C-alpha cells in the first residue's frame with residue numbers, strides 16, 4: 297500500500313530528518329505534517345560524529361552547517377592533563393572505512409542546527425503545523441491512524457512517526473508505561489561562552505578535580521560540557537552549576553582554564569541536565585505508528601552520539617518508507633537496519649558513564665569500548 301500522508305510528531309533532529317527525507321525521497325508525492333510544541337532548542341552545542349555528516353549531506357544541509365563551523369575529525373576525543381599537556385592515548389577511533397578524508401565530525405550550535413533543518417523541511421514542502429498544535433490521542437489500526445489534535449480537530453494519516461524525544465507522548469500511546477526514562481546516575485553542566493582570547497585545545501581535559509569537554513561550535517564561541525556522578529536525578533540551578541564548574545576548573549594549572557574560570561559570572565549561560573536512558577526492547581513500530589530517535593533509544597552523551605543516531609534514524613526511515621513493498625515490511629527493514637547501531641550507542645554510553653562515575657573512564661576498558669564503538673559507528677548506516 298502507498299503511504300500518502302504522514303504525521304511527524306516532534307520537529308527535532310529525528311523528526312526533521314524524516315520530514316525532509318520523505319519529501320525528497322517521494323519527489324514531493326508524500327504529504328508530511330510536522331507537529332512541534334516548541335522550536336526553541338536549548339542553546340548549547342552538539343557534536344555530530346561518525347556518519348552524521350553523511351546524513352546531513354543526504355538531507356542537503358551539510359555545506360550550510362560546515363560553513364558555520366567545521367571542526368573536522370574527532371579532535372574532541374584527544375585527552376589533556378591539568379597543565380594542558382597531551383595525555384597518552386586518544387579516543388579518536390579509526391579512520392572512515394571508505395577513505396581517510398571522510399569528515400566524521402562537525403560541532404554545531406544547537407539553535408543553528410534547528411534553524412537549518414527547519415528551513416530545509418519547509419523548503420522541501422513539509423507542512424509545519426502551528427507551534428503547540430499536537431497530538432491529543434491516537435487510534436492506531438493496521439491501515440492507518442486516526443489522530444485527535446489538541447485543538448479538537450481530527451485527521452487520518454497513513455503513518456505517524458513519534459520523534460518526540462525521551463518523554464515521548466507517542467511512545468506512551470503505543471507501548472503504554474512499559475518504557476520510562478531512567479536516571480543514568482550522572483549530571484551534565486554545559487556552558488556556552490565567548491571563546492575570544494581563550495587558547496585551549498578542543499578535547500577532553502582531565503584533572504583530579506573533574507573532567508570536561510571543550511569544543512568550538514562556531515567562530516568566537518566555546519562550549520564546555522562537564523559530567524559528574526549524582527546520587528539522584530536532581531539538577532543544579534544556575535548558581536550551583538556555575539559553582540560546580542568553578543570547582544572543576546580550580547584543579548587545572550593550565551592558564552587558559554584559569555582564564556575560563558575568570559569569565560564565569562552570574563550571567564554565564566550555564567545549564568545543568570540529568571542523563572536519562574530509554575531502550576525499547578522490541579520492534580519500534582506497531583501497526584501504523586513508529587517511534588524513532590530519543591523516543592526509542594536515549595542515552596547519556598558519553599559517546600556524543602544520540603543526535604547522530606536520531607538523524608540517521610530519520611534518513612533511513614524515509615529511505616525505507618519511500619521504497620517498495622508492504623508498509624509493515626518497510627517498517628521492519630527500518631527497525632532491523634537501526635536496532636544494533638542504536639543499541640551499541642545506548643549500552644556503550646551507559647557503561648562509559650559507569651566507568652566515569654567509578655573514576656575509571658580514561659582506563660583501558662573505557663578506551664577499548666570507545667574505540668570499538670567508534671570503529672563500528674564509522675561504518676555506513
Ligand SMILES: Cc1cc2nc3c(=O)[nH]c(=O)nc-3n(C[C@H](O)[C@H](O)[C@H](O)COP(=O)(O)OP(=O)(O)OC[C@H]3O[C@@H](n4cnc5c(N)ncnc54)[C@H](O)[C@@H]3O)c2cc1C
Pocket residue numbers: 305306307308309310311331332333334335341342343344345430431459460461462464465484486569570571588589590591594596597600601602603604605606
Ligand atoms: C547533556 C547532553 C549532551 C549531548 N550531546 C550530544 C552530542 O554531542 N552529540 C550527539 O549526537 N548527541 C548528544 N546528545 C543527545 C542528543 O541531544 C539527543 O540524542 C537528540 O537530541 C535526540 O534527537 P530527537 O530528535 O530524537 O529528540 P529531541 O532532540 O528531544 O527532539 C524532540 C522534539 O519533540 C518535541 N516534542 C516533545 N513532545 C512533543 C509533543 N507531544 N508534540 C510535538 N512535539 C513534541 C520537542 O519539543 C523536541 O523538539 C546529548 C544529550 C545530552 C543530554
